[in-house]
Amino acid sequence: MGAIAKAQQQQVEAKRQGGTFGDYMKQFAPQFKAVMPKGFTPERLIQMAATARQRTPKLAECDMGSFLSCCLQCASLGLEPSAVDGLGRAYILPRWNGKTRRQEATFLLGKNGMLELVQRSGKVSSIRTQCVYNGDDFDFSEDEAGLHFHFKPDFGADHSPECLKLVYLSCRLNDGGNVFVYMSKRELDKLRDDHAAKDRNGKVIGPWTTDYEAMCEKTVIRHAFSRGMLPRSVEIAKAIASDETTPIVLDEDGYEVFTKIPEAIPANVDEETGEVVEDAAEEKEEQA
Numbered sequence: 001m002g003a004i005a006k007a008q009q010q011q012v013e014a015k016r017q018g019g020t021f022g023d024y025m026k027q028f029a030p031q032f033k034a035v036m037p038k039g040f041t042p043e044r045l046i047q048m049a050a051t052a053r054q055r056t057p058k059l060a061e062c063d064m065g066s067f068l069s070c071c072l073q074c075a076s077l078g079l080e081p082s083a084v085d086g087l088g089r090a091y092i093l094p095r096w097n098g099k100t101r102r103q104e105a106t107f108l109l110g111k112n113g114m115l116e117l118v119q120r121s122g123k124v125s126s127i128r129t130q131c132v133y134n135g136d137d138f139d140f141s142e143d144e145a146g147l148h149f150h151f152k153p154d155f156g157a158d159h160s161p162e163c164l165k166l167v168y169l170s171c172r173l174n175d176g177g178n179v180f181v182y183m184s185k186r187e188l189d190k191l192r193d194d195h196a197a198k199d200r201n202g203k204v205i206g207p208w209t210t211d212y213e214a215m216c217e218k219t220v221i222r223h224a225f226s227r228g229m230l231p232r233s234v235e236i237a238k239a240i241a242s243d244e245t246t247p248i249v250l251d252e253d254g255y256e257v258f259t260k261i262p263e264a265i266p267a268n269v270d271e272e273t274g275e276v277v278e279d280a281a282e283e284k285e286e287q288a
Contacts, residue, residue: 022050028068035076045075049092052081058094058199059105066246067092067105073247077239079113088214089113091207095246096200106197109243110207111218117239118171118221123231127171129217134163140180147180161212164188167220171230179229181220188216195244 029042036042049071053059059067070092074081079090088110095106109117111129118124132138135157140149149168157163168182192215196208208215224230225240 021053022046025049025071028071031072032075035072037078040075040078040080042075045071045080048080049074052092056092056094058103059092061103062094062105063100063102069247070105070107073107073242077113077117077235079109079116088207088211089116093197093206094199095197098200103200104246106244107242107247108197108206109218109222109239110211111214111221113239114218114221117233117236118230120235121231121233123174125172125174127169129167129169129220131159131167131213131216132165133157133159134165136165138165138168140168140182147178149180164213164216167213167216169217169220169224171224173231179224181224181227181229183216183220183223185216188219191219197244 025046026042029046032042032045036045049067053067074090074092077090081090081092090110090113091108093106093108094103096102097104115127115129118127130151132151133153135154137152137154138150140147142148149170151168153159164185166182166184167188168180171179173179192204192208196204197206199205221230222240222243225232225236
């Protein structure tokens with residue numbers, strides 16, 4: 001076992017007898033800080049992670065190692081869990097693993113997180129995605145002069161998710177190049193059904209149910225990456241590789257970190273709120 005993993009095990013064992021979930025998370029602040037970009041602090045991430053766990057109760061049932069790995073991925077990308085800030089950058093979601101028969105935390109990039117990573121490359125002057133619905137006026141063509149498209153929304157048409165027709169991406173690169181790509185609703189729904197986070201009953205959960213259009217737009221951005229149409233960096237490649245997975249984190253000795261993590265929550269801490277609760281015997285004595 002590597003030095004980092006050993007230290008983590010020792011720290012966790014030392015704290016098991018007391019403290020809140022936030023106290024438990026603070027033990028890993030050095031690991032978070034080591035990979036964070038400027039302007040993002042371990043304290044902020046720990047606060048957001050604890051709040052995400054409260055707002056998504058199923059995360060309390062997840063393997064703690066998987067939850068910490070997702071937190072570290074958020075830290076390395078400088079993206080806060082969007083279940084808390086609502087900005088659609090990144091998500092930490094519970095996902096039932098049928099092979100291990102347990103809940104595991106999953107890292108998922110949001111549309112705005114994907115766009116932010118693209119813009120960090122410094123090679124894009126503008127980028128936008130657009131949902132097109134039945135009734136909207138949309139057309140595109142390509143000839144020797146380049147690609148041309150026309151879009152005019154019909155504001156009187158039904159723009160609910162059920163009426164989505166397609167999603168397109170339009171990007172202008174700093175070198176003067178243009179990128180245009182689109183995906184139909186049928187293609188998007190198939191990718192959702194194949195890869196979206198699901199509960200143990202196979203029901204799709206997470207942003208695909210709460211932010212359907214945004215996830216469709218993000219999927220088109222990712223599709224453009226996979227086709228080599230958008231500039232890539234090591235940071236972007238890492239983010240895409242970890243998207244919709246539980247990231248694997250290795251220490252300096254090549255050992256996987258955050259495996260076999262001891263029980264995170266002491267017996268006197270409420271798993272959902274993170275608050276210290278009185279022992280039943282002490283409560284009874286106080287009431288007497």
